Amino acid sequence: MNLLDELEGTWHIVATTFPMWLSGKRTSPTFTYTRRGDVLEDDVAFRSDEKNKHIRGTDTPTGPTSFEWRGNGLLKLLRSQWQVTHVADDNSWAVTEFAKTLFTPAGVDVITRVSVPDAATWRAIDEELARQGRTGVRRLAGNAT
DSSP states (O other): OOHHHHHOEEEEEEEEOOHHHHTSSEEEEEEEEEEETTEEEEEEEEEETTEEEEEEEEEEESSSSEEEEEEOGGGTTOEEEEEEEEEOTTSSEEEEEEOOOSSSOOEEEEEESSSSOOHHHHHHHHHHHHHTTOOSOEEOTTSOO
Protein backbone atom coordinates (compact mmCIF):
# COMPACT_ATOMS: atom_id res chain seq x y z
CA MET A 1 0.00 0.00 0.00
CA ASN A 2 1.16 3.52 -0.81
CA LEU A 3 1.95 5.79 2.17
CA LEU A 4 -0.51 8.41 0.89
CA ASP A 5 -3.25 5.77 1.02
CA GLU A 6 -2.15 4.61 4.49
CA LEU A 7 -2.29 8.16 5.85
CA GLU A 8 -5.68 9.04 4.38
CA GLY A 9 -8.40 9.51 6.99
CA THR A 10 -8.53 10.91 10.51
CA TRP A 11 -5.78 10.49 13.09
CA HIS A 12 -5.86 11.53 16.75
CA ILE A 13 -2.72 13.06 18.24
CA VAL A 14 -2.31 11.09 21.47
CA ALA A 15 1.30 11.88 22.43
CA THR A 16 3.67 14.63 21.38
CA THR A 17 6.56 16.95 22.13
CA PHE A 18 4.76 19.89 20.47
CA PRO A 19 4.14 22.77 22.92
CA MET A 20 0.92 23.82 21.14
CA TRP A 21 -0.70 20.52 22.17
CA LEU A 22 1.02 20.19 25.55
CA SER A 23 -0.05 23.61 26.87
CA GLY A 24 -3.63 22.44 27.44
CA LYS A 25 -5.06 25.51 25.66
CA ARG A 26 -5.80 23.48 22.53
CA THR A 27 -7.38 20.08 23.06
CA SER A 28 -8.57 17.05 21.09
CA PRO A 29 -6.17 17.58 18.17
CA THR A 30 -6.66 15.52 15.01
CA PHE A 31 -5.19 15.37 11.53
CA THR A 32 -7.50 14.49 8.66
CA TYR A 33 -5.75 13.67 5.40
CA THR A 34 -7.62 13.52 2.10
CA ARG A 35 -5.72 12.28 -0.93
CA ARG A 36 -5.93 14.49 -4.01
CA GLY A 37 -3.78 12.88 -6.68
CA ASP A 38 -0.18 12.93 -5.49
CA VAL A 39 -0.76 15.22 -2.48
CA LEU A 40 -2.68 15.14 0.79
CA GLU A 41 -5.08 17.85 1.82
CA ASP A 42 -4.50 18.35 5.52
CA ASP A 43 -7.01 19.55 8.13
CA VAL A 44 -5.66 19.97 11.65
CA ALA A 45 -8.67 20.29 13.96
CA PHE A 46 -8.69 21.07 17.68
CA ARG A 47 -10.75 22.71 20.42
CA SER A 48 -9.77 26.13 21.76
CA ASP A 49 -11.85 28.49 23.88
CA GLU A 50 -14.72 25.97 23.60
CA LYS A 51 -14.74 26.35 19.81
CA ASN A 52 -13.67 24.03 17.02
CA LYS A 53 -10.66 25.44 15.16
CA HIS A 54 -8.90 24.33 11.97
CA ILE A 55 -5.54 24.81 10.30
CA ARG A 56 -5.64 23.66 6.69
CA GLY A 57 -2.86 22.98 4.26
CA THR A 58 -1.43 20.66 1.65
CA ASP A 59 1.23 17.97 2.15
CA THR A 60 3.42 17.30 -0.87
CA PRO A 61 5.69 14.24 -0.82
CA THR A 62 9.40 15.09 -0.88
CA GLY A 63 10.63 11.49 -0.48
CA PRO A 64 9.30 8.00 0.28
CA THR A 65 8.24 8.96 3.84
CA SER A 66 8.73 12.73 3.91
CA PHE A 67 6.48 15.69 3.14
CA GLU A 68 6.39 19.45 2.91
CA TRP A 69 3.32 21.04 4.49
CA ARG A 70 2.17 24.36 3.10
CA GLY A 71 -0.65 26.34 4.66
CA ASN A 72 -3.78 27.48 2.85
CA GLY A 73 -5.17 31.00 2.68
CA LEU A 74 -3.39 33.44 5.00
CA LEU A 75 -1.04 30.62 6.03
CA LYS A 76 0.16 30.02 2.45
CA LEU A 77 3.57 31.52 3.22
CA LEU A 78 4.15 29.00 6.01
CA ARG A 79 5.90 25.71 5.29
CA SER A 80 7.18 22.84 7.34
CA GLN A 81 8.97 19.58 6.71
CA TRP A 82 7.77 16.35 8.31
CA GLN A 83 8.13 12.62 7.90
CA VAL A 84 6.62 9.36 8.98
CA THR A 85 9.12 7.34 11.00
CA HIS A 86 6.85 4.35 11.71
CA VAL A 87 3.42 2.99 10.77
CA ALA A 88 1.99 0.04 12.71
CA ASP A 89 1.48 -3.12 10.66
CA ASP A 90 -2.30 -2.78 11.06
CA ASN A 91 -2.20 0.97 10.23
CA SER A 92 -3.77 1.78 13.63
CA TRP A 93 -1.02 4.16 14.77
CA ALA A 94 2.06 5.98 13.49
CA VAL A 95 4.96 8.13 14.62
CA THR A 96 5.79 11.34 12.78
CA GLU A 97 8.54 13.89 13.25
CA PHE A 98 8.58 17.49 12.15
CA ALA A 99 11.44 19.91 11.58
CA LYS A 100 11.97 23.22 13.35
CA THR A 101 10.46 26.28 11.66
CA LEU A 102 10.56 29.99 12.47
CA PHE A 103 7.46 29.47 14.63
CA THR A 104 7.74 25.92 16.00
CA PRO A 105 10.40 23.66 17.50
CA ALA A 106 11.28 20.30 15.98
CA GLY A 107 9.30 17.46 17.49
CA VAL A 108 7.41 14.21 17.40
CA ASP A 109 3.71 13.28 17.25
CA VAL A 110 2.17 9.89 17.91
CA ILE A 111 -1.08 9.54 15.98
CA THR A 112 -3.72 6.84 16.24
CA ARG A 113 -6.97 5.97 14.50
CA VAL A 114 -8.82 5.96 17.84
CA SER A 115 -8.92 8.79 20.37
CA VAL A 116 -7.98 6.54 23.32
CA PRO A 117 -5.54 3.73 22.52
CA ASP A 118 -5.77 0.52 24.51
CA ALA A 119 -2.99 -0.71 26.81
CA ALA A 120 -1.52 -3.05 24.16
CA THR A 121 -1.28 -0.20 21.66
CA TRP A 122 0.43 2.03 24.24
CA ARG A 123 2.96 -0.75 24.92
CA ALA A 124 3.72 -1.01 21.20
CA ILE A 125 4.01 2.79 20.92
CA ASP A 126 6.33 2.99 23.93
CA GLU A 127 8.50 0.21 22.50
CA GLU A 128 8.75 1.97 19.13
CA LEU A 129 9.58 5.34 20.72
CA ALA A 130 12.33 3.64 22.75
CA ARG A 131 13.62 1.85 19.64
CA GLN A 132 13.84 5.24 17.89
CA GLY A 133 15.54 6.81 20.92
CA ARG A 134 12.71 9.31 21.37
CA THR A 135 12.56 11.03 24.74
CA GLY A 136 10.24 13.70 26.08
CA VAL A 137 7.18 12.46 24.18
CA ARG A 138 4.23 13.05 26.52
CA ARG A 139 0.75 11.57 26.40
CA LEU A 140 -2.00 14.13 26.01
CA ALA A 141 -4.64 14.42 28.73
CA GLY A 142 -7.66 12.30 27.94
CA ASN A 143 -5.68 9.91 25.73
CA ALA A 144 -3.90 7.82 28.33
CA THR A 145 -5.18 4.47 29.59
